[in-house]
Amino acid sequence: MAIVLGPNQYGKAETHLVRIVRDSPRHEITDLNVSSALRGDWSAAHLEGDQSAILPTDTQKNTAYVWAKTHPVDPIEDYGLSLAHHFVDDVEPVVGARIEIERFGWIRATVDGSEHDHTFVRTGPEIRTAAITVGPDGEHVIQGMKDFVILKSTESAFKDFLVDEYTTLAPTEDRVMATSLVAKWRISGDSLSEGGIDWNAMYEGVKAVMVAQFATLHSLALQQTLWNMGRAALEAYPEIAELKLSAPNKHHFVVDFSRFGVENQNEVFHADDRPYGLIQADVVRDDAPPAGDAWRSYSGLV
Numbered sequence: 469m470a471i472v473l474g475p476n477q478y479g480k481a482e483t484h485l486v487r488i489v490r491d492s493p494r495h496e497i498t499d500l501n502v503s504s505a506l507r508g509d510w511s512a513a514h515l516e517g518d519q520s521a522i523l524p525t526d527t528q529k530n531t532a533y534v535w536a537k538t539h540p541v542d543p544i545e546d547y548g549l550s551l552a553h554h555f556v557d558d559v560e561p562v563v564g565a566r567i568e569i570e571r572f573g574w575i576r577a578t579v580d581g582s583e584h585d586h587t588f589v590r591t592g593p594e595i596r597t598a599a600i601t602v603g604p605d606g607e608h609v610i611q612g613m614k615d616f617v618i619l620k621s622t623e624s625a626f627k628d629f630l631v632d633e634y635t636t637l638a639p640t641e642d643r644v645m646a647t648s649l650v651a652k653w654r655i656s657g658d659s660l661s662e663g664g665i666d667w668n669a670m671y672e673g674v675k676a677v678m679v680a681q682f683a684t685l686h687s688l689a690l691q692q693t694l695w696n697m698g699r700a701a702l703e704a705y706p707e708i709a710e711l712k713l714s715a716p717n718k719h720h721f722v723v724d725f726s727r728f729g730v731e732n733q734n735e736v737f738h739a740d741d742r743p744y745g746l747i748q749a750d751v752v753r754d755d756a757p758p759a760g761d762a763w764r765s766y767s768g769l770v
């Protein structure tokens with residue numbers, strides 16, 4: 469029996485950087501939380517305390533800042549690809565790099581009916597995410613979103629489910645359906661190297677396709693809604709190899725007004741925060757290029 473060092477990676481998590489483009493009086497803001505992880509043979513550091521192959525996490529943080537000055541940060545996917553390539557191509561012992569990015573939204577403040585040049589208001593809660601991997605198996609980009617809260621107030625049912633002696637849930641033909649969606653979609657291999665992906669357009673397009681499915685499908689379950697959201701996104705974007713969805717079912721319970729002699733026809737709800745059903749589904753193209761290290765995560769944030 470031997471005890472051996474297993475998979476490992478290291479880097480700087482959550483470098484929260486704000487880039488202001490101020491080349492003209494009309495400024496632009498990009499607000500990013502960047503995590504970098506380096507992959508390679510770090511056994512000497514773990515087993516012997518030898519740091520000679522270790523580029524400090526502090527250096528990785530500095531590099532993320534400098535890259536934000538010297539390279540475009542919008543779209544975040546190109547910033548991440550460039551930063552990952554720098555670590556892999558320019559830092560000798562590094563064989564793979566993972567860059568994970570959260571992008572927080574800002575819009576211009578409106579003052580006297582006009583968009584202001586240098587005052588911004590945080591939007592949300594939706595956070596755009598990206599996870600870029602460059603390594604021995606090539607390049608992967610996982611584009612995505614989290615905390616995307618969406619609700620429909622009708623055209624959602626949940627009935628005819630399996631019942632056992634512990635089941636108390638009443639079937640419903642008409643309920644509120646709401647979730648705080650996490651969605652991630654992978655682009656790998658040829659689709660990436662052929663270049664030219666308009667990342668911002670893809671992000672807005674996938675979001676629009678998924679919202680349209682959520683809205684227009686008369687849902688029999690969140691599971692069915694998720695499948696159709698993912699299927700429609702893959703149909704619309706051939707570059708996407710696969711898409712993963714994680715959706716907490718944000719339950720809205722009709723408040724019982726019967727003792728008050730007041731009717732409640734799906735008008736007043738108790739919005740419960742926990743527990744919640746958690747429904748997850750992957751939608752995959754059956755000829756998708758292999759995922760390799762694409763889903764090997766680092767910070768747990770994206």
Ligand SMILES: O=c1[nH]c(=O)c2[nH]c(=O)[nH]c2[nH]1
Nearest residue numbers: 626637688689690691717745
């Ligand atoms: O859309 C739903 N899917 C479920 O699996 C489930 N289970 C449950 O209690 N409510 C719901 N709703």
